[in-house]
Amino acid sequence: MFMKFLYKSASVDNVMFFIVGISVFMLVLVTSLMIFFLIRYRRKKNPDAENIEGNLMLEIIWTVIPTILVLAMFYYGWIGFRIMRNPPKDAMLVKVTARMWSWSFMYENGQKSGELNVPLNRPVKLIINSEDVLHSLFIPAFRIKEDAVPGMETYLWFLPDKTGTYDLFCTEYCGSGHHSMISKVIVMAQEDFSKWYGEKEGAGKAQDSLKIMENNGCLGCHTVDGTKRVGPGFKGIFGKEAEVITNGRERKIVIDKEYLRRSMLDPGADVVKGFPDIMPSQKGILKDEEINAIIEYIKKLK
Ligand SMILES: [Cu+2]
Numbered sequence: 001m002f003m004k005f006l007y008k009s010a011s012v013d014n015v016m017f018f019i020v021g022i023s024v025f026m027l028v029l030v031t032s033l034m035i036f037f038l039i040r041y042r043r044k045k046n047p048d049a050e051n052i053e054g055n056l057m058l059e060i061i062w063t064v065i066p067t068i069l070v071l072a073m074f075y076y077g078w079i080g081f082r083i084m085r086n087p088p089k090d091a092m093l094v095k096v097t098a099r100m101w102s103w104s105f106m107y108e109n110g111q112k113s114g115e116l117n118v119p120l121n122r123p124v125k126l127i128i129n130s131e132d133v134l135h136s137l138f139i140p141a142f143r144i145k146e147d148a149v150p151g152m153e154t155y156l157w158f159l160p161d162k163t164g165t166y167d168l169f170c171t172e173y174c175g176s177g178h179h180s181m182i183s184k185v186i187v188m189a190q191e192d193f194s195k196w197y198g199e200k201e202g203a204g205k206a207q208d209s210l211k212i213m214e215n216n217g218c219l220g221c222h223t224v225d226g227t228k229r230v231g232p233g234f235k236g237i238f239g240k241e242a243e244v245i246t247n248g249r250e251r252k253i254v255i256d257k258e259y260l261r262r263s264m265l266d267p268g269a270d271v272v273k274g275f276p277d278i279m280p281s282q283k284g285i286l287k288d289e290e291i292n293a294i295i296e297y298i299k300k301l302k
Pocket of ligand 1: 098099134135136170171172173174178181
């Protein structure tokens, strides 16, 4: 309870209003005094220069009050920062993986999703990792932001205190698909969350192919509706001929099961002409049955 009170009162918004409030007050005070003195002591009214002695009391006041204000700003910000960096022990853990150009979330029971699903009023700790370059996780609605660094674990936590769907962005430019690195945070009432969480538990195989692609970030670069992104779209490609670059040489191949499998496990082997050779291998990431499910899905995409 006290934690929640602290979390609220030292929230980013309150600290910001506090600091902006003091700054605006000081700005107005100093500017109005300046204008007042400018008029009051104008040359026309005071043709002769005058020697004005210092005023000890005034000097003490304008040293002590700003010092207290600045220290108060620091203290209030520091409390907020400490809360931000110390997730509650009972927080729900979610592993976040950033990659060019998608997010995936893995929960304590092993299930994955492409959107962050959380229950209402339970603290959530995000353990963040990147598979390739620097990204940054930003959830504006909950005022949190942290870099995703390859080879390093970073973390964040927040308290989802209102149900709804909120934006989740990558906020560090990470290449040509950066703009599509958008996902959602879905905050659900506890019973809805339990249903979602329980439903998926052990239902790994039953997940449909589109979900597999969503959860593994395929759709950050590929589409299933024929529009073009960083990688070739999947619609209507099965059985067609494609020009690929193999070891620097152009050749024609037919897009069949074998080719699709190779494209997932060894994406650099035959790169479709006109597309950059940037896809990471899915070896050890996609299970065999998931690869088969994706192939079956693409086969049917006419
Ligand atoms: Cu990114």
